[in-house]
Amino acid sequence: MSRVWNFSAGPAALPLPVLERAQRELLDWNGSGASVMEQSHRGKRFIAMAAQVEADLRELMNIPSDYAVLFEQGGATQHFAQIPMNLAGEGDTADYIVTGHWSEKAASEAATYVGVNIAANSKSENYLRMPPREWWKLNPGAAYVHIATNETIHGVEFQDAPDVGSVPLVADMSSDILSCPIDVSRFGLIYAGAQKNIGPSGLVLIIIRRDLLERPVRPMARIFRYAEHAANDSMLNTPNTWGWYLAGLTFEWLKERGGLSAMAEENRKKSSALYAAIDNSGGFYSNPIDTPVRSRMNVPFTLHDSALDAAFLQESEAAGLMALKGHKAIGGMRASLYNAVPYEAVEALIAFMRDFSQRHG
Amino acid sequence: MSRVWNFSAGPAALPLPVLERAQRELLDWNGSGASVMEQSHRGKRFIAMAAQVEADLRELMNIPSDYAVLFEQGGATQHFAQIPMNLAGEGDTADYIVTGHWSEKAASEAATYVGVNIAANSKSENYLRMPPREWWKLNPGAAYVHIATNETIHGVEFQDAPDVGSVPLVADMSSDILSCPIDVSRFGLIYAGAQKNIGPSGLVLIIIRRDLLERPVRPMARIFRYAEHAANDSMLNTPNTWGWYLAGLTFEWLKERGGLSAMAEENRKKSSALYAAIDNSGGFYSNPIDTPVRSRMNVPFTLHDSALDAAFLQESEAAGLMALKGHKAIGGMRASLYNAVPYEAVEALIAFMRDFSQRHG
Structure with a gap:
């Protein structure tokens, strides 16, 4: 049949020109005589593309140079856990603002690794409105404050980054990243599963202020440490190369559309x-x-x-x-x-x- | 240019008929009017496909019914850590057979989560031969014995599953899975990054004997627990849907080729x-x-x-x-x-x- 209008919450519609280009290039990418999926991530062609994708994202989002950009795996759900593993030490607490299903789940998955303080919660309001900023019970000593900027299931969205003082603001932007300009410098860490506004599932974008990479962490395998991924340009191990490529096509399309x-x-x-x-x-x-x-x-x-x-x-x-x-x-x-x-x-x-x-x- | 002969170690060559079919279906998969990448993993079409892919793999590898098959993310490297997280309790040890770069790395990444006993090591031989089975210093109380069946860098390969008694044998088969028939029942857990013999990078296949899912584990986020993934048919969160699909096309191709x-x-x-x-x-x-x-x-x-x-x-x-x-x-x-x-x-x-x-x- 012909193409339909796709209102899926995710994995979601991809731009038609992106799909058409991926289709054209599927057997022979960039003059290599092989698919982009068949390229070593250590090869010159792939490394050049990967760097260009990051540069395009930095341009689109105006990401300051003191932020690292990581192309990770595991879905946002894995990073619900990895964020406290990387940002909180033993005995630390973090503030979670619960405004729907996903921010509630982020808090629950974090609880193994950090003392979770639900600083505000609109569950008793069925998540129909945002808890007013002046009601939030923030702890000035928190390791970070976590929000989901947009709740995919409940349909509520922050209109602006809330002011949380000097504590780093961590935001799950899975479902509204790249939908409008934001001031990245208001955030300590932004993360987003790709399968809504970026590309296919299996890729997670992380934008992290570099000083947060220096936090002392508990013992863990290198593969879980953001600092290791940053030091290795997200190629500590084989990344999701197809996802990275598709994200790049989407970023190009966004630039052509006017950003x-x-x-x-x-x-x-x-x-x-x-x-x-x-x-x-x-x-x-x-x-x-x-x-x-x-x-x-x-x-x-x-x-x-x-x-x-x-x-x-x-x-x-x-x-x-x-x-x-x-x-x-x-x-x-x-x-x-x-x-x-x-x-x-x-x-x-x-x-x-x-x-x-x-x-x- | 035209297609080349691709000897990449990984991400590696994919079967040409698989790429051609993926190309044909890229804009309109399975009569849906949308790409397979644009389908909800909770939708009927995707769930039916996912189940068929697992069934095809079970048929190809003759996987007994007391084994679960998981479609995971993170690369084999992440599972170097997740395996001890899931199979070893506090204070446990595991035996590692080091026969090249990858089995050495598996042991090193595991060390945060289990006492690593290098039960045999051919490093002093520059990994040119296998340490003879009779020299292995196995601990009968080990949580598991780990091998890499094929060393992608050093080019040595086990010709058969070694006998390790009643201790579960865990095998990284990233670079030789599906290359010949094996007796799955000889193994407790088999895992493999997809990007060599299965599909694109960003997907990891895990075949685990179900009794091992019951082992008591340390506190961890649900997303790291194999038992949770098994209980949710690898859809605890959004899987790498494109990788799962491509793996399925490869399995179909293998069946057509005679298994x-x-x-x-x-x-x-x-x-x-x-x-x-x-x-x-x-x-x-x-x-x-x-x-x-x-x-x-x-x-x-x-x-x-x-x-x-x-x-x-x-x-x-x-x-x-x-x-x-x-x-x-x-x-x-x-x-x-x-x-x-x-x-x-x-x-x-x-x-x-x-x-x-x-x-x-």
Whole structure:
């Protein structure tokens, strides 16, 4: 069949020009006579590409030179554990701001390695709003403060990096990295699984302020130490070479599109249109999130009558709209609007939703 | 340019039919209207594929049902650490058989998590032969015995699973898995980075006897526990979906080729031809490894005059023979002859070597 509009929360849509280029180059990359997957990561061609990918990311995100960029594996979930292993010593505590499923899981996976202080938690509010900054009970002696900038399941997003004083701010940006310009210097460590806004799954991007690499750590195998990965240009062992390559194609595509300011504009336009369609549906559709903190990336919504869910999913799929089923934790629907999802896809979704509500209203 | 013959040690050559199929399906996989990389790992299509890939591997390797198969990340190097984390308790020791660079590294990375007993070591012999089984100083109370069945850099290979009694035998098979039939029941745990005989880098295959999943372990994040991965069908978090898919295409290709017995025959024929060419070169080329334990997968060799190395590499590359440079640890040349390297490639290499020796002899 022809290409569908893909609203998957992750692994998610990739830019069509990126896929087309990867397809063209699959058997013979960069004049080598072999696939990029068949190249030694120690070879000149691959090393040159890897360095260019990092340079493109640094340009896109305006990453200061005192930050290292790592191309890692294991998913963000592995780094829920590796971050305290690398940033906290024995007996240290860290502050976690819990604003949805993923930040809650980050705190729970960290607990083996650091004393977890839940400094704020909106669970009792069903994660429908952000805990106000003035309510956070931060510990000035914490090893770090952890947030998830965007909650993929619950659909809430920080609009700005919160001020946490001199304690390093650690942010899981898996689902909104590269969606708008940010000030990297506000963060101690940024990490993101690739499978939403970067590339295929199996790659994790880590941006870490270099002084944090110097923290004394507990005994661990070298492979778990960020400082070792940084010292070896993320080639301490064989990296995910295909993921690194695809990330590079995505970064090139973002540069051609005008960089992160252009993406911010496009993402605002897409999410505003969809939220407006939901809010103006006369109650047929609804999104319960506090308006100022609605996610630009993941839009969960429900139908006024959940008995219509199965028909909605079946008909939307038949209309070429893929992966609208909500996460099982909250049910309903979810449309993920990452960078690779074009405005046309959102228009098609809105048109379908309007038609569906008219037929079933 | 056209496709070259690729002798890379890893990431290594992939079967051409696998690459061609991946290329055809890149934009629209399995009638979904999206790439396999754009599918949720929780979606029906991906889950069905993942299960089929495991079933194909079980059929190819004749894996008994009391073994779990895991599709992991982090490279074999990460599992150098995770294996003792999962198989050894506090105060336990494990026996390591050191037969080259990789088994030495496995022992060194394990040392944070288990008391490492080097039960045999051929380093003083420059790893040119295997330490005879009767010399191994095994500890009957060891948590496990670790070997690397094939040493990718040094070019020595176990011809059979050694008898280690009732202690579980753990084997790094990164560079010779799927190259011939083996008796899985001789092993407690088999692991292999994908980037040699399975698929792209960023995927690690683990085959573990289920009783070993029950061992009491030290406190650790769930993501490091093999038992958690087994209980969640390797989808505890987002797996490397592209790697899993490519592995599946490779397994299908292996089945079409006649399975592992056919590959064993082909691999024996390829390596025998290359070793014969080296041994019959009148000393122009040489491979110093004890003949019975020469690797069928990685053939290191030197030129009688290392001043010719640069010319050999330059001319071989010009002749469409890629990645023959030896590992920096031992210098010289290395030809890796994994499953995806056809006999024709070896014939082309031998013809080139003969011609080169005539011109420079």
